[in-house]
Amino acid sequence: MVYPFRRAAARFIDYLLWGMLSVVVLGEKTGDGFTPSWLFYASFWVYIFVEAALISIFATTAGKKLLGIYVFAPDGKKLSYPSSLKRSFLAFGAAIGCFLPYISFILPVYAFYRLVKYKAVFWDLAAPSIVRQVKTTLLDKILLTVFILFMLTGYFMTARTAMIYRAMDFGIIEEEVLSSYFNDIRPQMLQALSENSVLSPEAAVQTLRSLKQVQKKLQYQKEELLLIQDMLQQRIDRMPVSEMRQVRQRQLDVFMGKMNSFLFAESMRVSLFENIVGFFKSKDKNVYELVNGRPVFQDSEMARQYDNFMIQLQAFLSFPMF
Secondary structure (H helix, E strand, O other): OOOHHHHHHHHHHHHHHHHHHHHHHHHHHHEOOOOEOHHHHHHHHHHHHHHHHHHHHHOOOHHHHHOOEEEEOOOOOOOOHHHHHHHHHHHHHHHHHHHOOOHHHHHHHHHHHHHHHHOOOHHHHHOOOEEEEOOOOHHHHHHHHHHHHHHHHHHHHHHHHHHHHOOOOHHHHHHHHHHHHHHHHHHHHHHHOOHHHHOOHHHHHHHHHHHHHHHHHHHHHHHHHHHHHHHHHHHHHHOOOHHHHHHHHHHHHHHHHHHHHHHHHHHHHHHHHHHHHHHHHOOOOOOEEEEOOEEEEOOHHHHHHHHHHHHHHHHHHOOOOO
16 A cells, blocks of 8 residues: 555654754754754754654654554564664655755655655665554544644644734835825826916816815825724734834834825925915906016015915925935
């Protein structure tokens, strides 16, 4: 019998258990999930000798026993330690590629293919051995179930922790806010504001309508930003480590201060234009003559407001594009 799935699962469990034991023994010396230390990697070379000893003494390992897999010599007896060591060493190299990058992803697939198609793998033939399956005991089934539940619980807890502690996407949020402003709001303001925007009461009324729409869009952006802030704040509040909460809170406060200042400044700019343009709705005072192509208003206050409008318009047009 071949038992490809059981054998693959048994080896996976063995390596997983050994890795967990290594983390417990080495502690911080194991590194992290992205950059494991050389000590953590070296521990799996040690496991070759441990696996060989377990098979030569018990004919099985922890993972194999949970799945009812046992390894014997061709004569039905237990493997000698040298033969078991040879088998373990070859399996570590040919089955998992010594955990080397890329190779450790390709070789297991190839080994599984060889096992299914040819009913044996390299280390079974090179160190003559026979793999047998026995009926698992009730205790084995209970232990396997507990192990699976433990791993699933750990996976979901790790995933949840990773979601909570993941870096906050301030750059993406800022890009979306600025993109909405420069691709939608600013073009609408450019379309509404020009030298002719206040040269008649009708033009002033239309300009005010457009500016009101711009103000609504800025208010909508503020509300969207508040929703994002609430979502990020909830993530921060769920963080169990106070130091990390403080770091993330400072980052959030700085970011929100920056974004709110930007939107507030633009909203104030629009309000300033609204106040100025409002003067030009008057049919009685919005009277002027063109002198060298420039409107000269009869009313001194209107003349002053027109100069103010042109100064603010030039400042707006010179606002840098990001």
